[in-house]
Amino acid sequence: MRISTRGDYACRALLSLSLHRDQVGPTSVRDIAERTALPQPYLEQILLALKGAGLVRSKRGVGGGYVLAREPEDIMLSDIVSAVDGPITVGDFGAPHQDGACDHEGQCVLLEIWNQAGTHMREHLDGYSLAGIAAIAQGQAPWPQLHRH
Template identity: 75%
Template sequence: GLSQAAIAERTGLPQPYLEQILLVLKGAGLVKSKRGVGGGYVLAKSPEEIRLSDIIAAADGPITLGDFGEPHQDGACDHEGHCVLLAIWNVAGEHMRQHLADYTLAKIAEAARGSAPWPELHH
C-alpha cells in the first residue's frame, strides 16, 4: 500500500484535503486502507474495474450537467414537464456519464504512461 504521506508527495495535494478525498473513495468502496507495516492505501478493485464515472460520482455525487433542472420545478417555468431544452440537457448528461464510464483506471494509466493513445475528439 501507499501511505497518505507518499500519496500527498506524489500528487502535491495538502494532507488534510487528501485525507478527505481518501475517506470519500474508501466510503465508495474504491480504496481500502491497511494498518501496520506495509500498510497504507490500496485499490479495493482491479484498475480494470474502476471507472472514471465511479470516481467522479463518489466525489461529486451523481454526474449531472449543472442545475439546469432547478428552474423547472414547482411551477417556476411555464413549460414545466415539456421543456425541450431540459430534455436535450438530460440526454447530454447521459452521454457524458456513458463517456466517462468508458474510461477505467487501467485505460487512464496506459494513456498516461504513453502505452495507449490519448483520448481525442473525432469529428
C-alpha cells in the same frame, strides 16, 4: 457539468495507486500526496470518501495506507467522480413534460437537452478505466481523442 476539485483529486489519487500497483503493500497518504502534489489533509478526506464508496481499502498503523479495492480495469472515471461528487448530471432541473403539457415557453425541450448532456458526460467517463488511463500516461496507448458525431 463541472468536475469538481474533489473529483479531479480523487481521480489523480487513484491513478497514482494504479501506476504504482507493483509496489508491495499499501501506499501512505503522504506518498500519494508527494507523487501527485496534492494537499495531504484534503487528500485524506477524499480517500475516506473513496473508501466509503468501496474503491479503496485502508490498512492502519505502521506500513499502513491505501490500496485499490478493485482491479484498475474495473474502476471507471465515472465511479470515482460520482463517489466524491454525487450523481453525474448537468444540473438538478427535474424531468421534462413529454406529453405537450409544458406551459413555460418550451422549457421542457431545454430540460431534455440538459438531461441528455448529463448522460453524455456519464457515458464519456464510463469509457475510461484506471488501467486505460495508466496505459496512456505511460505512453502505451494513444492520447484520448474527441469523437465528433
